[in-house]
Amino acid sequence: MTDTKSRYREVAYYPGCALEGSGHAYNRSTRALGKALGLKLKDVKNWNCCGAMEVKNIDPKLQTYLSSRVMSMAANEMGQEVVMAPCNGCYHNLKKAEYDLQHDADSRDVVGRLSEKAGHTAYQAGQVETIHALDWIKQAIGEDGLRERVRNSLQGMRIANYYGCMYTRPRHIFPEKDSGPGSESTSKPHFMDDLLAAAGAENVDFPLKTACCGGAHTLSDSDTSTRLVANILQAAEAAGAEVIATECPTCHSGLEMHQIRAEKRLGIKTDVKILYFTQLLGLALGLKPRKVGVQENISDSMGFLKERGLA
Amino acid sequence: MGLATFVAPRTRGWSGARAAIEEYVEEQQRHHRRALGLGQQAAATGEEREPMHD
Amino acid sequence: MSTLADIGARLDTLTAGEGEAGELLELGEQVLEHWLQAHGRQPLDERREGFRILALHRQGAAGEPSFNACRETCRELVYHYNLITMQPDHPDTARRKRMMALIANHLFLFISGKLQTAGLGEFCCSSRPLRAEA
16 A cells, blocks of 8 residues: 555646646646645646647547657656646546557557657657546545545535546546446546545535536537536536536536526526635645635635635 | 736747647648548649648 | 427426426437437337336447447436335435436437537537548
């Protein structure tokens, strides 16, 4: 167990593009949480876009190259064994690239050719382990470790944990999930539930925890996204939640923005607060709201946090 | 939203990767045009048109 | 079979109140039938794990991996159907019915959204990789 913990105490950190912009609160709270827990994040040197959805849908092999370059920087330029990506999109893409490089000779060929021309060492499958921020806290600290460090318990806070669609899908690129006791589940993920429960929160049974938020529909048909999000927010409230905890910057921004739009456009008003799990854990450890970027969120949860003695 | 909102992070030394990607994209576009039967005549005479960047 | 618009209107009513588990499950099946028919496939009348909706989802996901994004939604519909029908006197029954209506509504919104944006070409999980065969 000690070996597992030490493996994740210092990891290469790949924030990705979203965390440098709209998801900055997630970046701030992830770094603050790591610091408060005594964990070390080493930014991936000279990282690039993972290929996001846009590149992947036009040319999946090009996305594989872009993601492989990030892993190559971590492995070959920094000597790191673990890359932590808090964004579901980045995490998903790095895992997909890893899978493709393991199983597809054409992908290996394209990555090899492009890496050589670009002037860096080609990434070889298996050089690094890509993990999500949830894995990082779960493996490096664990629930017992969190319980020991909690200063402001989240006791009495009813939370719906929303994982979004990319954290667990497609199943075959996450071979470590569904692999026995203690592993994450692809059909009913629980790592966020586990961590927030350790911080004192009361998790509600939330049947839409991996449902689509319509994130990618936003540009083509905002009304579809708004209705999907409104439905998720209503379901969270119907489940008794006061807060939706998120672990993806795209989902988080979508929930926040469409919560406002749903009220204006559809007359659907919901009061559930939307906070990153890293913000909630940081607050539980005694960090101030500003330290975890609560002021950077679109939705205003300061009043709620003050009521709960967390601000 | 923080400084990063205004100062976008840049990847240093990207020119090599950009050139490699552009070359790959052009190669793929030629492949797709052939697969779709576009520009076959030009391909047959070895004078394939420049890829479109639409 | 009702039109998608009628299903949407009915679910709008049911999410505000309490739907019956049987009707909500059937509405979910109809949404999946629309998906299959829009793709030129005849919806099967088979059952999987005792439920037609699970068989229809499996049929809908064949050759369309992104359709798995609603697999858990279908399973949650079945789970809530079981909760409601097997424990009709449970104190949570009203809440469970409302939740089942919201789950059915999500299935409707997801699939009708996918059908709508599929016409736009390559886009996120809503589209087929057009160049896969090239």
